[in-house]
Amino acid sequence: MSIQQHFEQLSDLCHDLQVWDKRFNNNEISNILRLKEALEVDIERFEQEQQTLNIAIMGQVKAGKSSFLNALLFDGKPVLPTAATPKTANLTRISYGEIPALEIEYYSKEEWDEIEKLAQEKDESEAVKVAQELVEMVSTAQINVQEVLEQQTKRIESSFIDDLVNTLNQYTGNNGQYTALVKMTRLYLPNDELKGFDIIDTPGMNDPVISRTQKTKEEMARCDVVFFLSRASQFLDQSDIHLLTDQLPQGGVERLYLIAGQYDSAILDDGFNRESLSECETNLQNRLNKRAVKELGDLADKKRKAGHEHLADLLENLVKPIVSSTFAHGFATWDVSKWDATMQHVHTELKEMAENDWDEYQFTQQDWQRIANFDALRDKYQIARVEKNQILESKKQSLLPKAQEKLDEAISYLKEAVESRITGLNTQDISKLTELEKQLEQRIHGISSKLEQHIGTELTAIRKAINDISVDLQKSIQQYTQLTTHTGLETHEEAYEVSTSKWYNPFSWGSSETRYRTYTTNYEYLSASDAVEQIAQYARNCKVDIQYHFNDLIRPNQLKLNLRRALVNELNTAQADFDATQFKNVLDAVIRQLNLPELNLEIGDPSRKISQNFSGQIKSSSDMQKLKQALNQSLQEVFKLLNDQFKASAKQIEFNLTDTQNLLAQKLTQGLENELSQIKRDFAEKQKSIQEYEALKALISDEALTKKIA
Structure with missing residues (x-):
C-alpha cells in the first residue's frame, strides 16, 4: 500500500x-481530522522538495563546469554562459518549466553596501579586486543600483528559449549588464529530461564574495x-x-x-x-x-x-x-x-x-x-x-x-x-451521573494538587539547570576560536623554446618556436568564510545543545504521562462508593491536551560583523590577527545573545508552567462540564443515541479499519 x-x-x-x-469536546474526533491535514502537508512537501533529484556540478572557477553542463544537457549549445573570472561566478539552478523563464535573485542593499565598502580598501587581496571589478561593472553599465536591488527578485518569461538564453547572459555573463548585482539565478526550461530533476551550476568556493559563498553552501x-x-x-x-x-x-x-x-x-x-x-x-x-x-x-x-x-x-x-x-x-x-x-x-x-x-x-x-x-x-x-x-x-x-x-x-x-x-x-441515569459529577468536582482540588506536585518538580529542575547550561556554553567557545591556515597556489606563466627542426626538411633545421608553461608557488592564508562558518556552527550547536538539555528536562510527553498516572492512581484509591470510571477518560483527555511550553531560540545573523569587514583570503599577518580577534568577539556576542535569550525564555516557561498549575483544576472542571452537557443531550434521545454510538463503534472497529485503512 x-x-x-x-x-x-x-x-x-x-x-x-x-x-x-x-x-x-475533548478532541477525540478532531485529532483524527488533524492527522489527515498534517499528512496532506507532509505528502505535498515531500513531493515538492524530496521528489526533486538535485544534481550539482562543483569545481573551481575556470574548471569548465558551464561548458560541461552545456555539452551534457544541451548538446553543446551555450545555454549557460561561462564565468571567466570569480567576479561573475553566480550560482544557477536549472529546473523544468512549461514556459521558459528566468528568475533572478539580487544582492540585498546591505550586501551591496558591503561590496562597495570593500572596493574602497587599498590592499591587493583577491576579494578587494573582485569588489572593485563588480563596482566598475555597475558603473560601466550605467544602471540605477538602488532601483534594481529594491526588486530583490525578478522573473522573466519568454516563448523562445534562444531569447531567454540571450537574456540570461545579461544577468550571468562575464560582461552582462546586471551580472554584478546578481547573487543567484534559476532557469526554467521545457526540457522533459529535467522533469523531477534540478541541475545546480555552482560558482566554486574560490568565490571571494562571502554572501555568494554562503548562498552556495545553502544550495549545496x-x-x-x-x-x-x-x-x-x-x-x-x-x-x-x-x-x-x-x-x-x-x-x-x-x-x-x-x-x-x-x-x-x-x-x-x-x-x-x-x-x-x-x-x-x-x-x-x-x-x-x-x-x-x-x-x-x-x-x-x-x-x-x-x-x-x-x-x-x-x-x-x-x-x-x-x-x-x-x-x-x-x-x-x-x-x-x-x-x-x-x-x-x-x-x-x-x-x-x-x-x-x-x-x-x-x-x-x-x-x-x-x-x-x-x-x-x-x-x-x-x-x-x-x-x-x-x-x-x-x-x-x-x-x-x-x-x-x-x-x-x-x-x-x-x-x-x-x-x-x-x-x-x-x-446509568442522568440523575446518578449528575450526582457523580458533583462528587468529582469536590475532589478536583485534591486531584489537581497531586498533579501540580509533578509540575513543581519540573520547575525546580529547570531553575537548577539554567546556570549549569550557561557555564557549559561559555566553556565551548574555545574550540571554535581556532582557524585553519590554508596553503594557496599562485599560477605563473613562463616561455620556453621548442625545436621545430625536421630531419627531412633542411630548411627547418635550427628553427624553433616559443611555447608557454605554467608553474605554481605556495602562500599561506586564512579564509574569511572559515570564520563565518565557525560562528554559524557555534550558534547552531549552541542552539541544539540548549534545546536538547532543556527539552530533556521538560519532556512534555513524559510529564503528561506522569500526570495521567497520578490521575489514575488518585481515582483508583478513592472511596468504594465513588466510581469515576465514567469520567476518567474525560480527565485523561484534558491532560493529553495540556499545551506545555517548549523552548525556541532565534539565532539571527551572528556572522554579520565578519562578512562586513573581511572577504576571501586573508594573507597579511596583521589582517590574520584582526580576523582572529573579530572571530573571538563575534563568538562572545553569539554566546551573550543566546544566553540572554535562553534565560528570558526559561523564565517565561516558568511562568507558563505556573499558570498551568493554577489553571489545572479549572481545566479539569470544564472538561467534566462539557462531557456532562453532551451526555444530557444524549439521554434526551437515549435509544437513538445508543444506536448512533454503536454505528460509530462499528465504523472504527478493527475489522472496519482493516478494510478502510490497511
Whole structure:
C-alpha cells in the first residue's frame, strides 16, 4: 500500500467522522481530522522538495563546469554562459518549466553596501579586486543600483528559449549588464529530461564574495548527487581539496563522482614528453589515479575522524577519476561551425603536437570519443537518476508506518470515549451521573494538587539547570576560536623554446618556436568564510545543545504521562462508593491536551560583523590577527545573545508552567462540564443515541479499519 492510498482512505474515514466532531469536546474526533491535514502537508512537501533529484556540478572557477553542463544537457549549445573570472561566478539552478523563464535573485542593499565598502580598501587581496571589478561593472553599465536591488527578485518569461538564453547572459555573463548585482539565478526550461530533476551550476568556493559563498553552501546542502570537476592539468590541487572540505555537504549526498576535466589540456602539457598518444594517456591516468588515492584518502580519513562516515565512504570510493574533455566531445560530435575560437585553437594545437612529436600521428574519431569519455559520464548521470528514484520510494514508504502509528493511537482514544458513552447510556441515569459529577468536582482540588506536585518538580529542575547550561556554553567557545591556515597556489606563466627542426626538411633545421608553461608557488592564508562558518556552527550547536538539555528536562510527553498516572492512581484509591470510571477518560483527555511550553531560540545573523569587514583570503599577518580577534568577539556576542535569550525564555516557561498549575483544576472542571452537557443531550434521545454510538463503534472497529485503512 502506498502513502497516497493510505491518505485517500484516511480521507474517506475523516469524511465519515466529520459529523461526529461536535459531539466530542475533548478532541477525540478532531485529532483524527488533524492527522489527515498534517499528512496532506507532509505528502505535498515531500513531493515538492524530496521528489526533486538535485544534481550539482562543483569545481573551481575556470574548471569548465558551464561548458560541461552545456555539452551534457544541451548538446553543446551555450545555454549557460561561462564565468571567466570569480567576479561573475553566480550560482544557477536549472529546473523544468512549461514556459521558459528566468528568475533572478539580487544582492540585498546591505550586501551591496558591503561590496562597495570593500572596493574602497587599498590592499591587493583577491576579494578587494573582485569588489572593485563588480563596482566598475555597475558603473560601466550605467544602471540605477538602488532601483534594481529594491526588486530583490525578478522573473522573466519568454516563448523562445534562444531569447531567454540571450537574456540570461545579461544577468550571468562575464560582461552582462546586471551580472554584478546578481547573487543567484534559476532557469526554467521545457526540457522533459529535467522533469523531477534540478541541475545546480555552482560558482566554486574560490568565490571571494562571502554572501555568494554562503548562498552556495545553502544550495549545496540540498544536493543529492555531485559531479566534482577538477582540471586534469592541475588535478586536486589545494584549492580543490579546500573546496571539497568546505563546500561538500556532510550529509545528504548519495552519489559523488570525480571528474578530471579539460583532459585535452593535460594531454597538451604532457604530450611533447611522450612517444605516442597511448603513452601519454597511460602516464596521465596513472598520475591522476595516484593523486586521487593520496589526496582523497587523506581527506576521507579526516572526515571519518570527524564522525562523517557516509561522506568518508564516498570519498574513499573516488580512487579512479573519470577523465573527460568537453572539447574532445565537441570535436567528435559537433559540426565545425559550432566550435568557438578556444576550441578551434586547442584542436589546432593538438593536431600540430601529434604531427610534430608523435611522428605525424593523426587523431581519429575514436580518439576524440575516448578522450571525451562522455559515454561514461552519461552512464553515471543516468544511474544516479535511477538509483535516486529507488531512494525516494524508500523514503515515501517510511511515511506510512509513522502515519499508521499516529492513527492507531488516535483511534484508541476515540474507542475509549465511545465505549464510555455507550456504557453510561446503558447503565446509568442522568440523575446518578449528575450526582457523580458533583462528587468529582469536590475532589478536583485534591486531584489537581497531586498533579501540580509533578509540575513543581519540573520547575525546580529547570531553575537548577539554567546556570549549569550557561557555564557549559561559555566553556565551548574555545574550540571554535581556532582557524585553519590554508596553503594557496599562485599560477605563473613562463616561455620556453621548442625545436621545430625536421630531419627531412633542411630548411627547418635550427628553427624553433616559443611555447608557454605554467608553474605554481605556495602562500599561506586564512579564509574569511572559515570564520563565518565557525560562528554559524557555534550558534547552531549552541542552539541544539540548549534545546536538547532543556527539552530533556521538560519532556512534555513524559510529564503528561506522569500526570495521567497520578490521575489514575488518585481515582483508583478513592472511596468504594465513588466510581469515576465514567469520567476518567474525560480527565485523561484534558491532560493529553495540556499545551506545555517548549523552548525556541532565534539565532539571527551572528556572522554579520565578519562578512562586513573581511572577504576571501586573508594573507597579511596583521589582517590574520584582526580576523582572529573579530572571530573571538563575534563568538562572545553569539554566546551573550543566546544566553540572554535562553534565560528570558526559561523564565517565561516558568511562568507558563505556573499558570498551568493554577489553571489545572479549572481545566479539569470544564472538561467534566462539557462531557456532562453532551451526555444530557444524549439521554434526551437515549435509544437513538445508543444506536448512533454503536454505528460509530462499528465504523472504527478493527475489522472496519482493516478494510478502510490497511
